[in-house]
Amino acid sequence: xxxxxxxxxxxxxxxxxxxxxxxxxxxxxxxxxxxxxxxxxxxxxxxxxxxxxxxxxxxxxxxxxxxxxxxxxxxxxxxxxxxxxxxxxxxxxxxxxxxxxxxxxxxxxxx
Amino acid sequence: xxxxxxxxxxxxxxxxxxxxxxxxxxxxxxxxxxxxxxxxxxxxxxxxxxxxxxxxxxxxxxxxxxxxxxxxxxxxxxxxxxxxxxxxxxxxxxxxxxxxxxxxxxxx
Numbered sequence: 001x002x003x004x005x006x007x008x009x010x011x012x013x014x015x016x017x018x019x020x021x022x023x024x025x026x027x028x029x030x031x032x033x034x035x036x037x038x039x040x041x042x043x044x045x046x047x048x049x050x051x052x053x054x055x056x057x058x059x060x061x062x063x064x065x066x067x068x069x070x071x072x073x074x075x076x077x078x079x080x081x082x083x084x085x086x087x088x089x090x091x092x093x094x095x096x097x098x099x100x101x102x103x104x105x106x107x108x109x110x111x
Numbered sequence: 112x113x114x115x116x117x118x119x120x121x122x123x124x125x126x127x128x129x130x131x132x133x134x135x136x137x138x139x140x141x142x143x144x145x146x147x148x149x150x151x152x153x154x155x156x157x158x159x160x161x162x163x164x165x166x167x168x169x170x171x172x173x174x175x176x177x178x179x180x181x182x183x184x185x186x187x188x189x190x191x192x193x194x195x196x197x198x199x200x201x202x203x204x205x206x207x208x209x210x211x212x213x214x215x216x217x218x219x
Contacts, residue, residue, distance in 0.1 A: 043197070043209045090154060100144065100199075100207065102154040 003027060006091050006103035013110050019078040021106050023091030029101075031094045032074035033058070034066060036087040037105075043090060049074055081110045114138060115200055117210030124188045124217050132213045134198035136179040141201050143174045143181040148195040148212075157183070157196075188217045 004025045013019045025032065031050050035043040045058030047066035055066040063085060065077040074093075078085055091103040116135045124130050134143065145157040158165050160174040160181070169189075174181040181198055195214050199207040 043199075045207075100156065102146075102156070105154070 004091055004093050004101050004103040006089075006106050008106060009104065010107040011109070013078075013081045013108065015081060015083060015110055017081050019081050019085075019108065019110075021076040021078075021089055021091075021108070023074045023076075023103055024072055025074075025091075025093040025101075026072065027093055027095070027101065028071070029093035029095045030071065032068065033092045033094075033100070034064070034074070034076045035090045035092065036060070036085075037090060038087050046076065046089075081108075083110050086110045113211075114202075115198060115208050115210040117198055117213055119213060120211065121214045122216070124185075124215070126188060126190060126217060126219055128188050129184070129186045130188065131185070132183040132196055132198075132215075134181045134200070134210050136181075136200055138202055139176055139179065140174075140181075141176070143172075143198055143200040144207065145172055145181075145183050146197045146199065147192075148197065150194060154197075185215075190217050190219065193217045 007022045033048040034046045037043050044060050046064050047055050047058050049055045049068040052068050052071050055068050067075045086109050089106045092100040094100050114137045118133050142161045144159045147155045147157055158172040164173045169186040171184045193216050195212045197209055197212045199209045201207050
């Protein structure tokens with residue numbers, strides 16, 4: 001089974017603060033993704049990457065940056081956290097045939 | 112309409128019952144995946160299908176690209192099957208489009 005590890009598992013942040021969510025995969029996958037899930041809703045794509053040192057915008061990129069310093073690592077950065085960014089964030093990886101492997105999720109609360 | 116419509120939004124079953132979930136697509140999809148999100152929020156991939164039918168234990172999933180739907184059938188429901196089930200499909204690019212989920216409650 002593919003391994004995707006997210007950290008932290010949960011975080012409380014203050015409005016206007018900087019938040020970095022990290023994701024590490026050991027599957028040699030080229031593709032990595034960040035999704036957010038709001039209560040009672042499905043997942044929405046924030047950013048993705050298909051190669052190291054390159055990131056692409058997903059469906060809801062505003063307010064988020066992403067960084068892919070290596071094939072294994074993909075970070076999601078909230079430069080100025082806002083209340084509306086309270087959500088659960090999922091990282092995922094895939095080997096290009098579209099099958100996704102998810103991390104456990106990070107619960108972010110912005111106060 | 113929504114590219115991926117998932118029904119029903121919520122479903123309650125007694126242990127041992129059978130039932131099915133369905134996703135309809137507004138356009139021809141290339142593949143579909145089904146996920147279970149358990150009570151801890153963990154997402155587990157159940158199936159990945161590019162066509163046809165797959166079975167895994169008490170679960171069976173079918174994907175009909177031509178007819179634009181996919182189903183997930185649960186047989187002999189167990190308490191641990193409770194959770195939220197999502198389908199997600201791709202129309203040809205790598206990007207997945209998620210349904211809104213079905214919240215399944217299995218009752219003793």
